[in-house]
Amino acid sequence: MINSIEKEKELAAKEAIKFINNNQIVGLGTGSTAAYAIKGIGELVKNGLKIKAIPTSNRTKEMAILLNIPLIDINTIDSIDVSIDGADEFDSKLNLIKGGGGALLREKIVASLTKELIIIVDSTKKVDTLGKFKLPIEVIPFASNYVLKKVQFLNGEGKIRMLGDTEFITDEGNYIIDVDFGLISDPIYLSSKLNEIEGIVSHGLFIKLARKVIMGNNDTTISFESK
Ligand SMILES: O=C[C@H](O)[C@H](O)[C@H](O)COP(=O)(O)O
Missing domain, CATH: 3.40.50.1360 (Rossmann fold)
Incomplete structure (x- = not known):
């Protein structure tokens, strides 16, 4: 396999x-x-x-x-x-x-x-529908808890990505929050809602x-x- x-x-x-x-x-x-x-x-x-x-x-x-x-x-x-x-x-x-x-x-x-x-x-x-893979969202570390709370209002359950005992740090010095939104029936809508949240630098919906x-x-x- x-x-x-x-x-x-x-x-x-x-x-x-x-x-x-x-x-x-x-x-x-x-x-x-x-x-x-x-x-x-x-x-x-x-x-x-x-x-x-x-x-x-x-x-x-x-x-x-x-x-x-x-x-x-x-x-x-x-x-x-x-x-x-x-x-x-x-x-x-x-x-x-x-x-x-x-x-x-x-x-x-x-x-x-x-x-x-x-x-x-x-x-x-x-x-068929995106969302089985948890959506990676890049956030500035200062905003990580704020973003975790905000995605809950969009029915997302997020976790900060870890590397062993510490947070995974991106090439731009940020954290990744992996968010389970369930199946994403309207990725365009979700993408635009995520773009409105302060502290999110980018997200994995392309x-x-x-x-x-x-x-x-x-x-x-x-x-x-x-x-
Ligand atoms: O951040 C990583 C990228 O978006 C990769 O292109 C994506 O995760 C797919 O990776 P792979 O080809 O290893 O499955």
Whole structure:
């Protein structure tokens, strides 16, 4: 089982990197599936592909440096041509839950700047309705208790993510609250309500950002395109 899931991730990644062209600015996602794409991009660069990349986390940055993938400062560009990233869940409208690895804030900024966001997943990530995966919400530490209380009014039961005995700290120095909202029948509404809460820096609902989801499915891949 484990191996077939890894195979699906790798197949999806291999398919996605075919959409990268010379001289593009490329967003590099975070997580175990995105790592396959980064490895593949490293190979392409070794073989002469000319790109400049923007990593979505410190982990991804380290990996890109090890693979000699040239990087560019996000604050010097106006848009990103293509980004390849993973997801924790996706639905038929290509709305996503992201942030299982805690990188959602930079990922969402990169996704928002991207012309073509390609999401790569294994077949366990496809759902009819988002919400089985607890929604990661990035909060400034000062507001964590306030946000925990506020999400209760939206029927969310949250817990601060821990790493052993201490709070998990994101690349931007924040906490993550993982919130169980039950099944999310209206992700657009929930997203807008969460955007109104002071202290939330970002949340893992990615609405209408993905252009394409490439899902590994046994020995092949299936592509879902946004309408
Ligand atoms: O914060 C992490 C990211 O949103 C990941 O892309 C997401 O959690 C999926 O990760 P994986 O490919 O390891 O399942």
